[in-house]
Amino acid sequence: MKILMVASEAVPFAKTGGLADMVSALSLVLARLGHEVRMVIPRYYGINKTELEQLEGPLGVPVGGHEEWSAVYTTNLRGSPPENPITVYFIDHEQFFGRDGIYGVPSEPDFLDNPRRFTFFSRAAFQLCRKLSWYPDVLHAHDWPTALVPVFLKYGERTGGFAKTISVLTIHNLGYQGIYSKDNYYYANLGWDVFYWAGFDDWNMMNILKAGINSADKLNTVSPTYAAETQTQAHGFRLDGVLRFRSEDYIGILNGIDTTVWNPQNDTYLWDPKQQIAIAPPYSRQDMKGKWKAKEALQREFNLPVDPDTPVIGMVTRLTEQKGVGELFGPAYGSAWSICNDMKLQLVLIGSGDAWCENEIKSLAYRLSNFKAHVGYSEKESHLIEAGSDFFLMPSRYEPSGLNQMYSLTYGTLPIVRNTGGLADTVVKFNQDTGEGTGFMFDDLTPRAIYDTVGWAVWAYYERRSQIEKMRLTGMEQDFSWEKSAQQYLELYKKGLTSV
Numbered sequence: 001m002k003i004l005m006v007a008s009e010a011v012p013f014a015k016t017g018g019l020a021d022m023v024s025a026l027s028l029v030l031a032r033l034g035h036e037v038r039m040v041i042p043r044y045y046g047i048n049k050t051e052l053e054q055l056e057g058p059l060g061v062p063v064g065g066h067e068e069w070s071a072v073y074t075t076n077l078r079g080s081p082p083e084n085p086i087t088v089y090f091i092d093h094e095q096f097f098g099r100d101g102i103y104g105v106p107s108e109p110d111f112l113d114n115p116r117r118f119t120f121f122s123r124a125a126f127q128l129c130r131k132l133s134w135y136p137d138v139l140h141a142h143d144w145p146t147a148l149v150p151v152f153l154k155y156g157e158r159t160g161g162f163a164k165t166i167s168v169l170t171i172h173n174l175g176y177q178g179i180y181s182k183d184n185y186y187y188a189n190l191g192w193d194v195f196y197w198a199g200f201d202d203w204n205m206m207n208i209l210k211a212g213i214n215s216a217d218k219l220n221t222v223s224p225t226y227a228a229e230t231q232t233q234a235h236g237f238r239l240d241g242v243l244r245f246r247s248e249d250y251i252g253i254l255n256g257i258d259t260t261v262w263n264p265q266n267d268t269y270l271w272d273p274k275q276q277i278a279i280a281p282p283y284s285r286q287d288m289k290g291k292w293k294a295k296e297a298l299q300r301e302f303n304l305p306v307d308p309d310t311p312v313i314g315m316v317t318r319l320t321e322q323k324g325v326g327e328l329f330g331p332a333y334g335s336a337w338s339i340c341n342d343m344k345l346q347l348v349l350i351g352s353g354d355a356w357c358e359n360e361i362k363s364l365a366y367r368l369s370n371f372k373a374h375v376g377y378s379e380k381e382s383h384l385i386e387a388g389s390d391f392f393l394m395p396s397r398y399e400p401s402g403l404n405q406m407y408s409l410t411y412g413t414l415p416i417v418r419n420t421g422g423l424a425d426t427v428v429k430f431n432q433d434t435g436e437g438t439g440f441m442f443d444d445l446t447p448r449a450i451y452d453t454v455g456w457a458v459w460a461y462y463e464r465r466s467q468i469e470k471m472r473l474t475g476m477e478q479d480f481s482w483e484k485s486a487q488q489y490l491e492l493y494k495k496g497l498t499s500v
């Protein structure tokens with residue numbers, strides 16, 4: 001199959017969250033299975049052009065009744081199978097992408113021209129195929145920034161080389177729908193009839209994700225539980241009805257993790273003789289010594305007393321409401337303060353996001369001796385936290401898939417999670433009678449529930465140590481590799497292809 005991934009982010013080029021990991025990891029597995037995969041993303045300012053090759057000639061993209069011009073750069077995706085490399089194309093448009101930030105910057109979290117930036121980019125994907133005379137069987141779009149791809153295909157583009165092409169839209173997060181003023185609609189070069197047919201209309205605004213959901217040939221989200229949840233009023237973010245309407249074409253496929261990057265037996269952030277990195281030696285179920293070394297290194301890195309017997313709870317997270325940070329760090333009501341005061345534990349966090357939360361975390365870390373936080377983004381520290389912590393806290397309000405809990409399980413770190421979305425699909429709640437399970441879970445998102453569940457985990461750490469150690473090994477046995485999920489995507493593509 002010929003597959004074009006159209007995405008607003010992809011590792012290692014641009015990343016704000018798990019979407020970037022997913023797009024590249026899925027592409028790599030599909031290429032390893034022999035499919036012809038290509039990717040297209042914007043050439044953001046942070047992507048160094050001098051390391052890329054430029055395609056000859058400009059790319060003309062019809063938008064807003066005129067044509068915008070851009071350059072196209074390419075490279076091969078690192079880790080691609082040499083016999084079947086993945087070509088990545090970068091759409092280079094100075095006015096739209098020649099600035100800091102992917103969707104925004106702290107002073108302007110959602111760029112005012114985002115609807116136009118991503119309308120342009122989505123249309124550019126079609127023009128790129130024309131320029132290359134390469135037409136995919138599947139156009140695979142991700143979240144609202146590329147949700148216009150299925151709309152364009154259905155309303156106008158399904159001719160010529162695209163006559164047999166289908167579109168698949170993956171929903172990574174229903175909380176972001178791309179809702180903007182209708183004034184931006186003209187930029188898509190679609191008529192007002194399409195505005196209503198495709199269901200852009202949303203209380204006199206335009207909703208890009210909604211139109212994408214209505215137009216895609218096949219739809220999925222990133223875990224079975226989230227697929228079910230999103231069809232309910234409680235989790236549907238007002239699109240539950242639209243999703244129920246499409247339920248025959250809508251499934252949940254759990255994300256995998258990239259085991260070449262996230263693997264305690266071969267983690268180059270922790271141990272790489274070539275780069276002279278010796279933070280903690282590789283470890284596995286058979287020999288866990290490396291994990292205890294990582295715990296020591298983590299305590300040092302975060303300026304905590306080095307103590308193998310105090311449980312360390314780690315967090316790596318975007319600091320947004322989705323992640324339950326209000327209930328944890330909200331001034332006066334969040335439970336982090338009492339958790340750290342009442343329990344003998346150490347809490348470490350790396351994260352960035354909402355300004356109020358960054359400030360609150362800094363202030364808490366200043367007042368609590370057993371809470372250390374780095375506000376920012378660091379791959380190295382995220383690996384160290386996954387490896388060196390005893391527990392990993394992820395009290396998400398909703399979680400389409402979540403990658404960190406799977407990283408945790410792989411590293412023998414026990415997740416403490418809310419029973420929702422992909423967390424419910426990957427973590428098995430501890431049963432203290434039988435010792436079975438892989439983590440700790442609670443249902444309602446309240447400061448109290450987080451407090452109680454962390455308390456439960458800490459109690460088990462001190463009182464049920466052998467059960468804890470057994471759970472670590474059970475977690476490490478789980479298979480979260482991408483192969484299984486990639487097969488499900490292939491099936492979805494095939495079903496779509498037989499429908500056109």
Ligand code: ADP
Pocket residue numbers: 016017018019021316317318350351352376377378379382401402403404405
């Ligand atoms: P989401 O995409 O909703 O943020 P996921 O769990 O799917 O949640 O993916 C988050 C990804 O981003 C993980 O790979 C995680 O390690 C990474 N990440 C998030 N915040 C940071 C940070 N501050 N530093 C390093 N990595 C981070």
Ligand code: GLC
Pocket residue numbers: 017018019020022172173222255399400401402403422
């Ligand atoms: C979104 C979701 C997260 C998921 C990721 C990759 O960012 O919040 O749960 O793992 O996309 O699909």
